[in-house]
Amino acid sequence: MSDWIEVGLLADIPRQGARVLQSPRGPIAVFRTVEDEVFAVLDRCPHKGGPLSQGIVHDRKVACPLHNWVIDLAAGEAVAPDHGCVNRFPVRLDADRVFLQLAEV
Amino acid sequence: MKAKQKLIVIGNGMAGIRTVEEVLKRSPEAYEITVFGAEPHCNYNRILLSPVLAGEKTLKDIVLNDDDWYWKNGITLHKGKTIVAIDRRRRLVRTEDGLETPYDRLLLATGSNPVIIPFPGKDLPGVIGFRDVKDVDRMVDAAEKYRHAVVIGGGLLGLEAANGLRKRGMEVTVVHILDSLMERQLDKPASALLKRALEQDGLRFMMEAQTEALLGEDRVRAVRFKDGNEIPADLVVMAVGIRPNIELAKAAGLHCERGIVVNDTMQTYDPRIYAVGECVQHRGQLFGLVAPLFEQAKVCADHLVEFGIARYQGSVTSTKLKVTGIDLFSAGDFQGGEGYEELCYQDPARSVYKKLTVRENRVRGAVLYGDTGDGAWYFQLMREGTDISAFRESILFGQAHLGDSGHGDQNRASLLPDDAEVCGCNGVCKKTIVDAIVQQKLFTLEDVRAHTKASASCGSCTGLVEQLLHSTLGSDYSVTPAKKPLCKCTERTHEEVRAAIRREGLKSIPAVMQFMEWGTVDGCASCRPALNYYLLCEWPAEYRDDAQSRFINERAHANIQKDGTYSVVPRMWGGVTTPAELRAIAEVAEKYRVPTVKVTGGQRIDLLGVKKDDLPRMWADLNAAGFVSGHAYGKALRTVKTCVGQEWCRFGTQDSTRMGIDLEKMTWGSWTPHKFKMAVSGCPRNCAEATIKDFGVVAVDSGWELHVGGNGGVKVRATDFLCKVETEEQVKEYCGAFMQLYREEARYLERTAPWIERVGLPYVKQRIVDDAAGRQTLFQRFMESQVTAQVDPWAERARGAERNEFQPIRIDRKGLAA
Ligand code: SRM
Numbered sequence: 001m002s003d004w005i006e007v008g009l010l011a012d013i014p015r016q017g018a019r020v021l022q023s024p025r026g027p028i029a030v031f032r033t034v035e036d037e038v039f040a041v042l043d044r045c046p047h048k049g050g051p052l053s054q055g056i057v058h059d060r061k062v063a064c065p066l067h068n069w070v071i072d073l074a075a076g077e078a079v080a081p082d083h084g085c086v087n088r089f090p091v092r093l094d095a096d097r098v099f100l101q102l103a104e105v
Numbered sequence: 106m107k108a109k110q111k112l113i114v115i116g117n118g119m120a121g122i123r124t125v126e127e128v129l130k131r132s133p134e135a136y137e138i139t140v141f142g143a144e145p146h147c148n149y150n151r152i153l154l155s156p157v158l159a160g161e162k163t164l165k166d167i168v169l170n171d172d173d174w175y176w177k178n179g180i181t182l183h184k185g186k187t188i189v190a191i192d193r194r195r196r197l198v199r200t201e202d203g204l205e206t207p208y209d210r211l212l213l214a215t216g217s218n219p220v221i222i223p224f225p226g227k228d229l230p231g232v233i234g235f236r237d238v239k240d241v242d243r244m245v246d247a248a249e250k251y252r253h254a255v256v257i258g259g260g261l262l263g264l265e266a267a268n269g270l271r272k273r274g275m276e277v278t279v280v281h282i283l284d285s286l287m288e289r290q291l292d293k294p295a296s297a298l299l300k301r302a303l304e305q306d307g308l309r310f311m312m313e314a315q316t317e318a319l320l321g322e323d324r325v326r327a328v329r330f331k332d333g334n335e336i337p338a339d340l341v342v343m344a345v346g347i348r349p350n351i352e353l354a355k356a357a358g359l360h361c362e363r364g365i366v367v368n369d370t371m372q373t374y375d376p377r378i379y380a381v382g383e384c385v386q387h388r389g390q391l392f393g394l395v396a397p398l399f400e401q402a403k404v405c406a407d408h409l410v411e412f413g414i415a416r417y418q419g420s421v422t423s424t425k426l427k428v429t430g431i432d433l434f435s436a437g438d439f440q441g442g443e444g445y446e447e448l449c450y451q452d453p454a455r456s457v458y459k460k461l462t463v464r465e466n467r468v469r470g471a472v473l474y475g476d477t478g479d480g481a482w483y484f485q486l487m488r489e490g491t492d493i494s495a496f497r498e499s500i501l502f503g504q505a506h507l508g509d510s511g512h513g514d515q516n517r518a519s520l521l522p523d524d525a526e527v528c529g530c531n532g533v534c535k536k537t538i539v540d541a542i543v544q545q546k547l548f549t550l551e552d553v554r555a556h557t558k559a560s561a562s563c564g565s566c567t568g569l570v571e572q573l574l575h576s577t578l579g580s581d582y583s584v585t586p587a588k589k590p591l592c593k594c595t596e597r598t599h600e601e602v603r604a605a606i607r608r609e610g611l612k613s614i615p616a617v618m619q620f621m622e623w624g625t626v627d628g629c630a631s632c633r634p635a636l637n638y639y640l641l642c643e644w645p646a647e648y649r650d651d652a653q654s655r656f657i658n659e660r661a662h663a664n665i666q667k668d669g670t671y672s673v674v675p676r677m678w679g680g681v682t683t684p685a686e687l688r689a690i691a692e693v694a695e696k697y698r699v700p701t702v703k704v705t706g707g708q709r710i711d712l713l714g715v716k717k718d719d720l721p722r723m724w725a726d727l728n729a730a731g732f733v734s735g736h737a738y739g740k741a742l743r744t745v746k747t748c749v750g751q752e753w754c755r756f757g758t759q760d761s762t763r764m765g766i767d768l769e770k771m772t773w774g775s776w777t778p779h780k781f782k783m784a785v786s787g788c789p790r791n792c793a794e795a796t797i798k799d800f801g802v803v804a805v806d807s808g809w810e811l812h813v814g815g816n817g818g819v820k821v822r823a824t825d826f827l828c829k830v831e832t833e834e835q836v837k838e839y840c841g842a843f844m845q846l847y848r849e850e851a852r853y854l855e856r857t858a859p860w861i862e863r864v865g866l867p868y869v870k871q872r873i874v875d876d877a878a879g880r881q882t883l884f885q886r887f888m889e890s891q892v893t894a895q896v897d898p899w900a901e902r903a904r905g906a907e908r909n910e911f912q913p914i915r916i917d918r919k920g921l922a923a
């Protein structure tokens with residue numbers, strides 16, 4: 001099990017938006033939903049590798065900016081009728097600080 | 106956790122199960138669902154009983170929801186169980202065999218029964234209606250054993266039954282009480298053509314014939330008419346109409362007239378009980394086609410899951426006859442009459458007949474025989490009330506005739522080879538679409554879009570996809586609803602939302618969503634950008650733009666590329682530049698190692714392949730050289746193309762370059778429903794291609810011609826001539842007023858070309874040309890909104906605004922990297 005590492009403050013991520021983390025594992029998109037939930041996935045769309053961090057975030061989903069696949073961040077999967085999975089990373093909020101594990105779920 | 110509410114559905118048919126599907130789509134956990142169906146089958150597509158009877162399909166082909174589906178969705182299905190009583194006081198329903206089941210909400214979807222006219226002999230074996238699998242089984246069985254069939258009723262259903270029985274080898278006579286077939290759907294000429302074609306297929310007709318009795322002892326043997334005539338009949342199919350199945354509802358004390366009376370939310374007299382489908386009566390009307398039932402299903406589901414926003418307001422329907430080899434389409438007020446004009450086309454040699462009824466330049470009804478390829482198009486024109494004056498003279502030749510390559514010849518769809526590409530945008534071929542329609546049981550254009558992506562992008566192949574739906578399903582139920590909601594989060598239309606923003610003074614996206622009872626937490630990628638635009642347009646000075654509701658290009662003020670890098674296009678006013686500017690661009694390109702520098706189709710320079718975190722610094726350098734954002738990424742003013750004009754050109758009549766620069770300086774920075782492009786040419790040779798722009802100006806000796814609504818791109822449309830003006834000040838005023846009208850009234854993502862086709866050129870002329878005071882007010886509103894709009898977004902960001910957007914967070918295995 002790898003360790004929790006701190007990646008910044010909740011306030012650093014725009015609500016209904018995302019930030020890109022440049023990590024040893026490659027670019028990771030960290031999302032913050034309208035209800036202040038935080039999700040992290042590898043910043044690559046299962047369709048053609050689009051940067052999900054650049055998409056429009058709604059509910060617990062993001063619409064990929066390239067061809068509009070919708071990815072359910074909680075499930076880590078494309079919303080039907082599209083098919084595909086994204087690699088998710090565990091995230092945790094401690095007060096206003098955001099922690100992440102580099103191991104994938 | 107509160108216990109799940111219990112929903113009971115009576116009627117395992119098309120409307121009932123469609124409602125269940127809509128409920129599951131909205132809220133899969135809302136109910137524990139139990140379905141009772143009198144028939145011993147799963148839900149099947151009743152419409153396709155006709156092809157089953159004709160031997161073109163099997164029962165297996167037409168199943169819509171198999172046992173597995175009910176099981177997977179946690180639905181308890183009681184097949185072959187008829188409900189005989191509803192106890193509203195104790196809130197439970199009872200089956201024939203005494204099983205009692207309680208409900209919190211009840212949905213009645215009991216459909217209808219065939220009308221059986223009480224002729225003497227009506228109860229004899231061999232006399233049946235045409236409604237369900239059991240009836241088809243009996244017909245198939247009779248066809249194997251007997252010879253003579255009589256179908257009473259020359260309507261849609263009767264003819265489909267007759268055709269099927271004929272295909273099964275019987276000798277069929279159709280008895281009709283009136284003098285023309287399908288009188289509710291066809292006018293006399295079309296009806297005559299149909300009769301002739303069916304006669305050629307071997308059917309016999311007895312028109313204006315009054316049946317008196319059905320004769321026979323232990324099975325029907327003959328039909329006798331009032332005039333004493335008799336014809337042999339081993340099978341009699343009565344297809345003279347349907348009667349809503351309301352006995353159960355009536356016995357339970359629910360208010361019924363001809364059907365179970367429901368309000369606009371599909372609720373019956375008892376608020377716990379809803380009803381949908383052919384058993385209902387809504388605003389005095391009964392139903393007999395599936396399109397309206399599917400719309401009812403949506404509304405009903407909305408209320409069952411307590412979204413509570415939708416209202417059912419009736420439907421416009423169209424019909425087709427599902428007899429292979431006969432193409433027939435009918436919709437609307439096809440009979441015409443007082444105040445209607447009729448457009449007709451007849452080609453007796455090919456047996457083609459087309460009639461459109463038109464009123465106030467709008468299609469009100471259509472009858473097509475022999476060539477129905479354009480049925481979907483006419484139907485759309487009719488539902489949307491499109492002004493047809495611009496193409497009235499060629500409308501009967503069809504949409505293909507308009508030269509729209511994308512839609513092509515509608516009949517072509519069925520002739521296309523399997524591997525023909527139907528959707529160029531998403532590379533979807535015909536077979537993929539047809540397979541998806543069959544295997545995934547798709548009904549609507551929306552479904553096909555979701556599953557195959559065909560027609561989900563530019564939409565120019567929509568006509569072909571609709572055609573494939575029609576030819577695959579063989580019926581008309583793919584119609585998209587008359588009222589098009591803004592997106593899947595709401596039932597509201599663009600217009601309703603905009604009106605509410607204005608009327609209620611709504612000033613933020615959450616406020617709009619709350620007021621209009623959005624069905625989702627915070628909208629989706631379709632509605633949020635639209636709402637953001639509507640708010641910005643309505644309250645230019647007050648509204649704070651919501652970056653998170655903008656598509657990435659507009660949020661980052663650069664175009665995203667396929668590899669996640671960005672492109673940068675600075676403004677080059679009117680396409681004019683200087684050596685100093687070019688040098689500055691060259692330096693920037695080298696400094697940031699821009700892989701591609703390209704001259705765009707819009708007379709300026711594109712720097713492609715820039716890393717996102719370099720953008721603000723690059724913009725700062727461009728700003729320093731005098732450049733501002735070119736909005737090549739925005740639903741906004743794009744370019745104003747110009748030609749060299751009077752200053753150099755030997756034909757130039759005015760200073761078109763100056764005019765273009767002035768227009769660009771006046772309009773840059775404005776946000777519009779879709780991108781907005783302009784051009785100014787110095788003479789009618791039109792080197793700036795002004796006549797395919799949203800607003801095009803062509804200089805002539807005596808002034809300036811103004812043209813609007815042009816479009817290059819997917820579907821080329823030349824502009825409409827708006828008017829001619831004399832001074833440069835007028836050009837600007839008309840331009841600003843036109844843009845403002847478009848900004849205020851077009852739907853989000855609707856370019857000027859489709860917008861003008863929708864509202865009609867006369868309307869635009871009236872607002873911009875005839876109404877001088879109105880034009881000035883529009884212009885004034887435009888200029889007011891420009892005050893806050895003309896801020897260079899690049900300069901703001903170069904100075905540090907939205908820094909987070911452009912800066913990645915760097916981490917290593919321990920945490921934040923330095
Ligand atoms: C760069 C450019 C091509 C070029 O190298 O010349 C271009 C590039 C793109 N065009 Fe275009 N169009 C460019 C001129 C045009 C023109 C010609 C013109 O403006 O005179 C047209 C046809 C004229 C018209 O719009 O009526 C054109 C019709 C389209 C369309 C179809 C629009 C339509 O209404 O049918 C799209 C798709 C869309 O907007 O949905 C599109 C979309 C695009 C996008 C934005 C696709 C995308 O979403 O990524 C491309 C962005 C590339 C980028 O990152 O820069 N582009 N595009 C041109 C930029 C002009 C500029 O200086 O701003």
Ligand SMILES: Cc1cc2nc3c(=O)[nH]c(=O)nc-3n(C[C@H](O)[C@H](O)[C@H](O)COP(=O)(O)OP(=O)(O)OC[C@H]3O[C@@H](n4cnc5c(N)ncnc54)[C@H](O)[C@@H]3O)c2cc1C
Pocket residue numbers: 115116117118119120121141142143144151152153154155186187188189214215216217235236237262265350353381382383384392393394395396398425427580581582
């Ligand atoms: C041969 C044929 C061809 C057609 N072609 C077309 C066409 O081309 N286009 C078109 O739009 N429409 C067509 N229709 C009409 C279309 O099929 C109907 O509009 C649609 O099926 C009605 O749906 P519904 O759910 O209201 O009724 P149904 O589909 O009839 O469902 C009602 C169900 O409720 C069950 N039921 C009734 N009472 C009880 C009870 N007390 N307990 C339990 N179950 C009960 C019935 O057994 C039935 O299964 C056609 C119909 C037929 C028969």
Ligand code: SF4
Pocket residue numbers: none
């Ligand atoms: S035509 Fe336009 S949208 Fe298509 S590839 Fe070229 S630039 Fe991209």
Ligand code: FES
Pocket residue numbers: 045046047048049050064065066067068069
């Ligand atoms: S890369 Fe994400 S939708 Fe195509």
